[in-house]
Amino acid sequence: MPKETKLYDLLEVSPTATEDEIKKAFRKAAVKYHPDRNPGNEEAEHKFKEINNAYEILLDKRKRQLYDQLGQEGLEAGGPPGGGFGFPGFGGGRHGPPRTEDVPFKLGVGLEDLYNGKTVRIKVTRKRTCVECLGRGTKDPKIEGGPCKTCSGQGRIVKMLRMGNMVQQMVSDCGACHGTGEAPIKPEDACTMCRGQKTLAQPKELEVNMRPGMRPGQRIVFHGEADEAPGAEAGDVVVTLVLEPEEVRARKRREPASALRPAFALMGDSLTNLVVEREIELVEALLGWSYTFEHFDGRVVTVMSPENAPTSTGDLIVVPGEGMPKVGNPTQRGDLYLKMKVRMPRDLSPDVRAQLQALLPAPAPAPAAAARPDATVVEGGVFSQAAARRLEQQQQEDEAAVQMQEEEEGRGQQGPGVQCAQA
Ligand SMILES: [Zn+2]
Numbered sequence: 109m110p111k112e113t114k115l116y117d118l119l120e121v122s123p124t125a126t127e128d129e130i131k132k133a134f135r136k137a138a139v140k141y142h143p144d145r146n147p148g149n150e151e152a153e154h155k156f157k158e159i160n161n162a163y164e165i166l167l168d169k170r171k172r173q174l175y176d177q178l179g180q181e182g183l184e185a186g187g188p189p190g191g192g193f194g195f196p197g198f199g200g201g202r203h204g205p206p207r208t209e210d211v212p213f214k215l216g217v218g219l220e221d222l223y224n225g226k227t228v229r230i231k232v233t234r235k236r237t238c239v240e241c242l243g244r245g246t247k248d249p250k251i252e253g254g255p256c257k258t259c260s261g262q263g264r265i266v267k268m269l270r271m272g273n274m275v276q277q278m279v280s281d282c283g284a285c286h287g288t289g290e291a292p293i294k295p296e297d298a299c300t301m302c303r304g305q306k307t308l309a310q311p312k313e314l315e316v317n318m319r320p321g322m323r324p325g326q327r328i329v330f331h332g333e334a335d336e337a338p339g340a341e342a343g344d345v346v347v348t349l350v351l352e353p354e355e356v357r358a359r360k361r362r363e364p365a366s367a368l369r370p371a372f373a374l375m376g377d378s379l380t381n382l383v384v385e386r387e388i389e390l391v392e393a394l395l396g397w398s399y400t401f402e403h404f405d406g407r408v409v410t411v412m413s414p415e416n417a418p419t420s421t422g423d424l425i426v427v428p429g430e431g432m433p434k435v436g437n438p439t440q441r442g443d444l445y446l447k448m449k450v451r452m453p454r455d456l457s458p459d460v461r462a463q464l465q466a467l468l469p470a471p472a473p474a475p476a477a478a479a480r481p482d483a484t485v486v487e488g489g490v491f492s493q494a495a496a497r498r499l500e501q502q503q504q505e506d507e508a509a510v511q512m513q514e515e516e517e518g519r520g521q522q523g524p525g526v527q528c529a530q531a
């Protein structure tokens with residue numbers, strides 16, 4: 109008796125139902141609850157999805173066995189710890205039955221998604237066992253493919269080559285069965301639905317549930333959602349969350365974000381601390397400021413400057429608890445840092461200069477050494493825009509030089525006669 113019977117109940121079949129019985133029951137239920145027949149009926153739509161899901165699991169030998177033994181929970185976990193059900197005829201070995209290749213999927217996400225959590229549907233197309241022939245590849249269930257006669261089902265052909273005293277073993281894929289080890293199906297016997305391929309391409313939507321506290325680079329594994337193949341388990345679809353910069357997100361967004369929403373970024377390598385660059389006027393730097401912004405969850409937050417403490421360019425103001433949800437502990441949050449920059453006035457009138465001189469503390473007196481008559485005096489020692497441009501230009505030149513050097517090194521390693529020295 110299986111651990112659970114819910115999937116069987118959905119299709120109204122007994123847990124001992126054959127594949128054909130399951131197929132028939134599915135068709136009946138699918139027609140009844142098909143969205144085309146029940147427009148606007150959400151309950152029917154939900155049921156239709158459940159039926160499809162049940163059908164997919166029960167028709168898959170491996171998944172059905174997992175479900176029978178361990179229930180839905182065991183199925184989601186992908187099998188018992190250590191894995192490897194010994195399926196007769198599946199080769200087996202220490203690592204269990206062969207598996208098809210995993211399919212990687214990169215999903216671009218924003219910090220907003222990782223902050224609030226989000227469900228994203230992704231479309232994948234994978235090969236599934238043909239529903240018509242149940243993976244036989246033949247029209248008639250009596251015509252079983254059986255092992256390939258040319259290679260005795262091995263899929264490979266081993267040839268011994270004698271060269272003088274040496275015997276060399278050559279292994280190649282069997283040409284008759286293209287390495288599958290199964291007897292080729294005659295065109296007239298082939299299943300009309302899959303044309304003897306045994307599998308059909310089937311699109312599927314996978315729901316990626318991002319929970320608050322997930323991190324960039326995190327992998328979400330959908331067990332058994334890669335291609336199915338005769339004699340092999342389906343591999344996994346592996347979704348990797350890739351953090352997209354805010355500019356990219358802004359371009360993709362249909363509606364512009366609120367004007368109060370700043371350009372949040374992660375603080376350095378931190379996964380939980382956020383940083384926002386904030387520019388203020390000189391008068392605010394001296395006398396105080398307040399900053400109001402909208403957070404990812406729509407809350408509006410106002411930060412007041414520290415009292416009676418002027419702000420300098422480069423100052424970091426910490427706003428505790430307004431960072432990202434912590435990885436592994438999403439009820440707690442990191443901090444938000446405001447990276448301050450003071451905008452200096454461009455021109456000061458003689459009048460304002462005089463007033464400032466009277467109001468602001470005088471500079472510290474120059475050390476006695478500065479009064480030496482032989483001191484060199486440099487005029488115009490101002491960090492002007494021209495100087496900034498010059499500095500930037502130099503930096504670009506340096507970067508271009510580094511890039512060119514790296515390219516040259518890259519070419520050298522691929523060039524003929526040059527070997528990578530690896531001990
Ligand atoms: Zn078929």
Ligand SMILES: [Zn+2]
Pocket residue numbers: 256257258259260261262263264282283284285286287288289290
């Ligand atoms: Zn063969």
